[in-house]
Amino acid sequence: MGELFLPINVPLDGEIEVPGDKSISHRAVIFASLAKGTSNITHFLDGEDCMRTVDVFRSMGVVIEKQDNQLIVEGKGLGSLKEPNQPLYFGNSGTTARLMCGLLAGLPFFSVVYGDVSLTQRPMDRIVIPLKQMNAQIEGRNEGKNLPLSIRGRKLKGMTYELPVKSAQVKSALLFAGLNADGPTTIIEKTPTRNHTENMLQAFGANLEIEGDRMTIQPGKDFTAQDIFIPGDISSAAFFMVAAAIIPNSQVTLKNVGLNKTRTGILEVLTQMGGKLIIENETSNSGEPMGDITVMQSTLKGIIIEGEIIPRLIDEIPIIALLATQADGKTIIRNAKELRVKETDRIKAIVEVLQTMGASIESTDDGMIIHGKTTLTGGKVSSYGDHRIAMMCVVASLIVRGEIELDESQSIAISYPNFFDDLKKLTSSE
Numbered sequence: 025m026g027e028l029f030l031p032i033n034v035p036l037d038g039e040i041e042v043p044g045d046k047s048i049s050h051r052a053v054i055f056a057s058l059a060k061g062t063s064n065i066t067h068f069l070d071g072e073d074c075m076r077t078v079d080v081f082r083s084m085g086v087v088i089e090k091q092d093n094q095l096i097v098e099g100k101g102l103g104s105l106k107e108p109n110q111p112l113y114f115g116n117s118g119t120t121a122r123l124m125c126g127l128l129a130g131l132p133f134f135s136v137v138y139g140d141v142s143l144t145q146r147p148m149d150r151i152v153i154p155l156k157q158m159n160a161q162i163e164g165r166n167e168g169k170n171l172p173l174s175i176r177g178r179k180l181k182g183m184t185y186e187l188p189v190k191s192a193q194v195k196s197a198l199l200f201a202g203l204n205a206d207g208p209t210t211i212i213e214k215t216p217t218r219n220h221t222e223n224m225l226q227a228f229g230a231n232l233e234i235e236g237d238r239m240t241i242q243p244g245k246d247f248t249a250q251d252i253f254i255p256g257d258i259s260s261a262a263f264f265m266v267a268a269a270i271i272p273n274s275q276v277t278l279k280n281v282g283l284n285k286t287r288t289g290i291l292e293v294l295t296q297m298g299g300k301l302i303i304e305n306e307t308s309n310s311g312e313p314m315g316d317i318t319v320m321q322s323t324l325k326g327i328i329i330e331g332e333i334i335p336r337l338i339d340e341i342p343i344i345a346l347l348a349t350q351a352d353g354k355t356i357i358r359n360a361k362e363l364r365v366k367e368t369d370r371i372k373a374i375v376e377v378l379q380t381m382g383a384s385i386e387s388t389d390d391g392m393i394i395h396g397k398t399t400l401t402g403g404k405v406s407s408y409g410d411h412r413i414a415m416m417c418v419v420a421s422l423i424v425r426g427e428i429e430l431d432e433s434q435s436i437a438i439s440y441p442n443f444f445d446d447l448k449k450l451t452s453s454e
């Protein structure tokens with residue numbers, strides 16, 4: 025996209041409603057498509073990733089209409105899905121890939137699934153191995169480690185499985201597979217990851233029991249259509265929370281943001297670093313809490329981010345790294361090796377981008393160490409086609425002394441199509 029001509033050190037001021045949560049939007053389309061009746065989904069994220077999930081269900085015969093940010097889904101039940109006559113394209117979306125494979129493995133037809141260059145490199149064995157233990161018939165490139173995969177769906181066997189990787193996508197894939205199993209499927213999760221699938225299973229009337237670190241799904245329950253309001257995405261809000269925290273005299277309110285505890289690690293980190301934030305107007309819908317978050321600029325200090333909090337802020341680490349460059353002292357991020365298998369190797373990308381801009385940051389095997397506070401000077405950087413790296417670069421451009429030349433920004437439409445409009449609103453208010 026070339027040079028980012030954005031206002032430098034202009035305070036961010038005002039309020040916006042960030043787009044709908046990406047994880048919850050994917051799940052809302054899936055559940056509404058499996059349910060019987062008409063579901064209205066309000067504040068749906070029409071980013072590219074969620075539209076891939078919509079297209080997949082359209083290819084299986086579900087009528088889905090989009091009116092602005094409202095999605096109307098005419099579900100006819102799990103048994104009504106039809107064999108797609110073309111390969112299913114998952115684009116850049118890891119969530120679509122993992123969740124859909126779990127579902128397709130148990131449906132009585134054949135499908136072929138593939139993705140873009142980035143998704144084709146991401147690990148699929150984390151779902152293929154446990155799905156095969158449930159009797160799934162899946163073949164794929166690199167012995168099933170990567171897309172494309174071919175899936176001959178059939179009745180699956182229930183099983184008990186302890187998750188070896190802290191991944192909500194793997195957990196969700198197995199819960200969806202469990203809907204088409206011959207008996208109960210129990211999943212043991214030692215470190216909590218986002219629980220939107222569990223919340224929505226319960227909201228649609230599935231037979232799901234959760235006890236401590238184990239959950240059991242029983243097949244055989246029909247789902248009834250629901251009206252769903254999708255909260256704002258805290259992972260999108262994070263970019264403006266950080267911008268407000270680091271640009272002098274800023275104050276930003278983000279309305280109706282999802283506050284599910286499995287996602288709010290960023291709020292804890294901001295507070296521990298000395299950030300000022302207020303949460304107001306808390307409500308909830310379909311088991312998902314939400315509220316308004318106001319963030320003000322403040323003096324920040326470095327902290328250690330590790331352990332159980334990591335899955336609760338995994339997608340926010342690119343913007344947290346930028347935040348840490350503006351905090352006094354050392355910030356250490358550990359136990360985040362999963363970042364290496366996201367849209368790009370995010371540890372490598374974050375470190376490269378921020379080093380180019382003049383930050384003092386080094387990578388470790390499972391994270392990074394950042395020394396602050398540094399004045400960023402700009403430079404020529406690549407997002408590697410990763411939406412979160414691209415948005416981090418745009419926020420950085422608001423505080424750099426020089427200019428940032430970013431190679432692309434189209435990827436931002438994957439999760440935040442109106443990102444630049446929202447940025448403009450916050451930088452141009454009186």
Ligand SMILES: O=C(O)C1=C[C@@H](OP(=O)(O)O)[C@@H](O)[C@H](O)C1
Nearest residue numbers: 047119190191192193194338339
């Ligand atoms: O289940 C989900 O919606 C997601 C889970 C996380 O991935 P993993 O399950 O791979 O950790 C997250 O990084 C991704 O953006 C969305």
Ligand SMILES: C=C(OP(=O)(O)O)C(=O)O
Nearest residue numbers: 116117118119120339366
């Ligand atoms: C990792 C992400 O998404 P996905 O895994 O669905 O591609 C993300 O949005 O940061």
